[in-house]
Amino acid sequence: MRNDSPKSGFATRAIHHGYDPLDYHGALNPPVFLTSTYAFDRSDTGSARFAGAAQGYVYSRVGNPTASVLESRIAALEEGEAALATSSGMGALTAVLWTLLNAGDEIIADKTLYGCTFSLLRHHIQRFGVAVRFVDLTDPAALPAALSSKTRVVLTETPANPNMRVVDIAACAEICRRAGCLLVVDNTYCTPYLQRPLSLGADLVVHSATKYLGGHGDLLAGIVVGSKAHIEQLRFIGVKELNGACISAIDAFLVLRGLKTLSLRMERHCQTARRLASDLEAAPQVARVDYPGLDSHPQRALAGRQMKAFGGMIALELKGGLAAGRAFMDALKLATRAVSLGDAETLVQHPASMTHATYDSEERLRHGFTDGLIRLSVGLEDYEDLRDDLLGALARIAR
Numbered sequence: 490m491r492n493d494s495p496k497s498g499f500a501t502r503a504i505h506h507g508y509d510p511l512d513y514h515g516a517l518n519p520p521v522f523l524t525s526t527y528a529f530d531r532s533d534t535g536s537a538r539f540a541g542a543a544q545g546y547v548y549s550r551v552g553n554p555t556a557s558v559l560e561s562r563i564a565a566l567e568e569g570e571a572a573l574a575t576s577s578g579m580g581a582l583t584a585v586l587w588t589l590l591n592a593g594d595e596i597i598a599d600k601t602l603y604g605c606t607f608s609l610l611r612h613h614i615q616r617f618g619v620a621v622r623f624v625d626l627t628d629p630a631a632l633p634a635a636l637s638s639k640t641r642v643v644l645t646e647t648p649a650n651p652n653m654r655v656v657d658i659a660a661c662a663e664i665c666r667r668a669g670c671l672l673v674v675d676n677t678y679c680t681p682y683l684q685r686p687l688s689l690g691a692d693l694v695v696h697s698a699t700k701y702l703g704g705h706g707d708l709l710a711g712i713v714v715g716s717k718a719h720i721e722q723l724r725f726i727g728v729k730e731l732n733g734a735c736i737s738a739i740d741a742f743l744v745l746r747g748l749k750t751l752s753l754r755m756e757r758h759c760q761t762a763r764r765l766a767s768d769l770e771a772a773p774q775v776a777r778v779d780y781p782g783l784d785s786h787p788q789r790a791l792a793g794r795q796m797k798a799f800g801g802m803i804a805l806e807l808k809g810g811l812a813a814g815r816a817f818m819d820a821l822k823l824a825t826r827a828v829s830l831g832d833a834e835t836l837v838q839h840p841a842s843m844t845h846a847t848y849d850s851e852e853r854l855r856h857g858f859t860d861g862l863i864r865l866s867v868g869l870e871d872y873e874d875l876r877d878d879l880l881g882a883l884a885r886i887a888r
């Protein structure tokens with residue numbers, strides 16, 4: 490039985506790729522292999538597997554059959570050769586950076602990043618002799634001047650967490666290719682349903698699968714996708730020997746379950762977010778809305794070329810700044826005050842005091858977001874209910 494082919498559409502691959510029920514007694518869903526280790530028929534087999542001369546599992550920090558289904562499925566969706574599943578998005582990111590970088594190397598990173606990624610680069614990785622430069626990659630022309638012979642990795646998110654700046658992946662990829670360094674794109678905000686960085690020339694894609702890929706706020710996981718050679722290196726050095734951040738079989742199963750509805754969920758997230766972004770922009774209490782699908786977004790055209798739709802994340806700033814933003818969050822009745830994103834529930838948080846408290850206030854301004862910024866992860870509830878909640882809260886705080 491063969492469920493999908495290379496020509497199958499996205500939703501078909503998200504449901505079927507990499508798993509044949511007839512291999513497992515017809516079980517529609519892949520078994521959850523709760524095992525840490527794997528028996529060898531003979532000692533020779535074990536030695537050959539350790540030497541890489543024979544295929545097969547040896548220990549679940551290095552590979553697990555449930556995780557393998559997830560890895561092959563995500564690789565197919567991102568149009569990459571191979572993938573490595575990890576215990577979290579930060580596990581994916583550290584596997585990449587700690588494997589690829591040596592003391593003396595440099596990283597160039599876009600100036601707005603998820604808070605813990607920023608903190609890793611701003612406060613910690615220097616201890617290992619790696620230098621970091623933060624550059625505004627929304628202007629790819631700024632990249633060549635920042636590159637040096639020591640630059641090994643260029644890292645960006647797009648749209649960037651939390652302020653929705655959009656980076657031209659193809660333009661950056663071309664500059665990196667000529668300079669001989671690797672472009673790593675954190676594709677968490679988009680998922681492969683909306684944007685496929687490898688097809689635009691990036692070398693590696695990382696994800697927090699905790700967010701849209703899982704989609705239900707019930708797991709932590711990460712993924713890296715890229716060439717077979719890179720993924721082998723990340724698996725056998727990055728996760729096996731450097732960070733140990735292997736995915737659990739149960740979490741791999743849960744991400745696979747989430748993937749089955751990824752295309753449906755992303756369509757709805759995008760539709761509702763686009764309508765809410767317009768509603769919020771028109772509200773008198775709102776100073777600014779950052780959403781790549783709005784005509785007011787400075788990179789609206791680029792986002793339209795690079796993304797299939799504009800995503801489910803919105804950033805907004807109220808006219809009353811931080812105090813008004815906090816009052817707004819407290820006045821919401823349906824949207825839940827919580828960090829994370831990409832869940833069925835609409836989540837609202839305050840980056841400056843929560844996810845991005847790793848930036849000090851001067852850094853926040855320099856890196857492009859204010860203390861008053863509010864981040865909204867638009868969920869799957871009815872649009873009308875969300876609209877009433879958001880506009881109702883704005884009206885209540887204005888009184």
Ligand SMILES: *Cc1c(COP(=O)(O)O)cnc(C)c1O
Nearest residue numbers: 577578579603650677697699710
């Ligand atoms: C959440 C997030 C991460 C970190 O992922 P975890 O699964 O929480 O470790 C990395 N990048 C982005 C863009 C994120 O939103």
